[in-house]
Amino acid sequence: xxxxxxxxxxxxxxxxxxxxxxxxxxxxxxxxxxxxxxxxxxxxxxxxxxxxxxxxxxxxxxxxxxxxxxxxxxxxxxxxxxxxxxxxxxxxxxxxxxxxxxxxxxxxxxxxxxxxxxxxxxxx
Amino acid sequence: xxxxxxxxxxxxxxxxxxxxxxxxxxxxxxxxxxxxxxxxxxxxxxxxxxxxxxxxxxxxxxxxxxxxxxxxxxxxxxxxxxxxxxxxxxxxxxxxxxxxxxxxxxx
Numbered sequence: 001x002x003x004x005x006x007x008x009x010x011x012x013x014x015x016x017x018x019x020x021x022x023x024x025x026x027x028x029x030x031x032x033x034x035x036x037x038x039x040x041x042x043x044x045x046x047x048x049x050x051x052x053x054x055x056x057x058x059x060x061x062x063x064x065x066x067x068x069x070x071x072x073x074x075x076x077x078x079x080x081x082x083x084x085x086x087x088x089x090x091x092x093x094x095x096x097x098x099x100x101x102x103x104x105x106x107x108x109x110x111x112x113x114x115x116x117x118x119x120x121x122x123x124x
Numbered sequence: 125x126x127x128x129x130x131x132x133x134x135x136x137x138x139x140x141x142x143x144x145x146x147x148x149x150x151x152x153x154x155x156x157x158x159x160x161x162x163x164x165x166x167x168x169x170x171x172x173x174x175x176x177x178x179x180x181x182x183x184x185x186x187x188x189x190x191x192x193x194x195x196x197x198x199x200x201x202x203x204x205x206x207x208x209x210x211x212x213x214x215x216x217x218x219x220x221x222x223x224x225x226x227x228x229x230x231x
Contacts, residue, residue, distance in 0.1 A: 037168075045160075045168065045211055045222040061219035062125070095167055108174050109215060110158050114167035 002026035004096055004115035011121045012086050019082045020118045022096035029077035030054050033099040035111055036070065036081050040092040050099065051079060086122045093117040126150050126214050128157075130223035136231040143199040145226040147212035152192050156216035159188055159197045162225075163208045171210075172197065202228075 007021040022034065036048040049060040051070040058070035069082040083090055100112030127150040137143055147157065159172040170179045172188035175195060185200045199206055207230065212223040 044209075044225045045162075045213075047213075047220045047222060049219070059218075097168075102173060102177070108156075110170055110173045110179075111160070111168070111213075112170055112179070114169070117167055 002098070002113050004098065004113055006094075006096060006115040006118045009119040009121070011123070013124055014086055014088060014122055016086050016122075017082065017084045018086065018120065019080050020094055020120070022079045022081070022115050024077045024079070024098070027098075030074060034070075034072075034079040035097045035099055036064075037095040037097060037111075038064075038092045039095065039117070040089075043092075045095075048081075048094075053079070083120070086120075088122050090120060091122045093119045125219055126153060126217055126221050128212055128214055128221050128223035130210075130212060130226050132226060133224065134227040134229060136229050137202050138231050139202055139204055141199075141202045143202050143206075143228065145197050145210060147190075147195040147197070147223050149193045149195070149214055151217075153214040153216035155191045156214055157188075157190065157195045158213050158215065159186075160211045160213065161206075161208045162211065168211065204230075 003025045005023045010018050030053045033050050035050045038046045048064045051058045056072050067084045071080045095117045096115040097111040098113040102108045129148045131146050155175040157175050160168040162168040171182050171186050176188045187198045189196050209225045209227045211225050
């Protein structure tokens with residue numbers, strides 16, 4: 001069965017860096033792009049961007065162009081989210097989600113499988 | 125960026141109720157809207173894609189409709205396990221954007 005397993009919770013200080021992992025299983029990793037979504041405590045979902053799992057090319061939403069890095073370890077079917085120079089406002093749960101699709105002559109993409117989320121707390 | 129505005133932000137409902145919530149896009153997004161359900165402490169789950177298509181395994185009490193800028197999500201016969209926050213998301217223009225969510229609570 002298709003699964004996305006994320007790394008465990010993190011407690012960091014402002015200015016530090018971290019790297020979250022998202023390990024996929026049950027499908028061919030490079031057949032589907034991977035998305036990242038942020039959810040601050042008690043808040044809604046915020047789209048961060050995606051990474052092409054065939055080429056490794058990341059694309060970031062505007063709010064996530066500065067300190068955020070998407071990367072891959074294709075041989076391990078794993079996507080990574082690195083956050084540099086952590087700030088208090090980075091405190092959130094971060095989800096990876098597979099970009100699935102429906103085809104009826106044209107492609108339609110949606111987030112069909114999600115990881116359980118990784119909780120990140122940034123506090124001095 | 126396209127802004128997705130959901131209403132209401134919360135609803136107090138009873139089991140068996142018909143529940144309707146709305147999502148309005150700041151510009152035309154065609155039919156490129158999905159609905160996700162997020163229960164407390166869980167990751168979101170896809171229910172409806174392309175405005176009105178039920179995803180695999182989703183009960184038929186969940187329906188979506190709309191196009192252009194106005195979209196509606198309905199639960200025809202509310203069940204206790206449907207208590208959650210529901211989000212719309214547009215995938216017409218990058219960056220994809222979510223609505224703020226509608227939270228369903230028991231009356």
